[in-house]
Amino acid sequence: MPDELRIASPTVSGIFFATRTVLQFAQRTGTIPVGNIHDYSLVKERGLLLDVARKYFPVAWVKKLIEHMAALKLNVLQLHLSDNEGFRLETSVDKDKYGVDFETPSVLTKNDILEIIQYAKERCISVIPEFDSPGHMANIIGKLQEHDADKYNDISSGVLTKNNLNIKSALAKQIVSDIINEWADAFEGCPDFHLGGDEFYVSLLPLIFGITHDDAVTYLNELSDQVIRKGMKPRVWNDEIFRDGWSVEPNKNGVICYWSATIGFAINGQVIHLDHYAPVMDFISRGYQVVNANQNYLYYSHGNYQPKPQEIYTEWTPLVFAGKNEGIDAQQVIDDLSQVVGALYCVWCDGGDSLEEDIIYQDIKLAIRSMSEKSWASDTANDYSLFTALSDDWEPIHL
DSSP states (O other): OOOOOOOOOSSHHHHHHHHHHHHHHHHHHSSOOSSOOOOOOSSSEEEEEEETTTSOOOHHHHHHHHHHHHHTTOOEEEEEEEETTEEOBOOSHIIIIISSOOOOSSOBOHHHHHHHHHHHHTTTOEEEEEEEESSSOHHHHHHHHHHOTTTTGGGBOOSSSSOSBOTTOHHHHHHHHHHHHHHHHHTTTOSEEEEEOOSOOGGGSHHHHOOOHHHHHHHHHHHHHHHHHTTOEEEEESTTTTOTTOOOOOOTTSEEEEOOSEEEEEETTEEEEEEEOOOHHHHHTTTOEEEEOOTTTSEEETTTBOOOHHHHHHTOOTTEEOOSSSSGGGSEEOSOOTTEEEEEEEEEOTTGGGSOHHHHHHHHHHHHHHHHHHHHOSSOOSOHHHHHHHHHTOOOOOO
């Protein structure tokens, strides 16, 4: 019997993820089978988005999540840090320059961020900050207008809510630029910065504020140039790009995170479609890199999006992008992964701090394991029942 184990890879991360495979064998059987394993992923990135804006997660819990991710060979952690309901990163520009406190109680400090980045780096995981604008801005807009209604009256383009920033306001854009500058410094060394761009609902605004889809893309391009100057690659959600009548293209140096094909909402289980987003092939055919964050499979929000581990395992692959409805027949299926950077499982915390961290983990663990499996192997040989049996009996070793 061979008495040695050899691991070879052209990259450090390849060596690391090979050791995860070896650990899984050792944990499950106490032995490592004899033979050769050629192990590689379908896509470069296997990511998880964690909504820390709506809910505070202690650093110790985030580090445990990172350990779980590493054991599954996931290698990107995107931190969604600001939203309508919260602002969770220690920031000085708000009080120093604008006289208000954007922060929600219980924030991640800049030292917390450094600790998370280093912990993730040691496990071959990159951290991506996300500041979401020009939608999802109610927390900041509301606090500023409450502080000085006259000065900040024009920074909102909302009609019934204050969610949307007026991207034609120089003051509004300066506020966002100041925050991004400070955040980019806090995440120095991280490769990418996500600038948001989702659910701006600009289709409802032009007649009132004269804001167009092209205005939204121009705004995101300006922010993209800003983070590029900081040495980071920009990322945006797909919503506002290549909409009907478009003339402005997104920054060619960025990545498009494609999550949805449609704007809509549900009434008594019936989805009402307001508008449609550009098909994923509109991005791919023009040479853009895309991340697959298919909301019909890769979204979790307690009470809104239930985890779908079986559907991910039996139907989804990184080639299957979001369609206009649920169900595999409604999805957009492409035939080439050459411009697909990776896949992203999104953990949204619409329920806020009422949700317990460990319940969230138990809810999502089988789904993220399914996504990991389908992002790594081109063909899944095991049936779903065997997959669940193997997964249910296994938890990563905390190293």
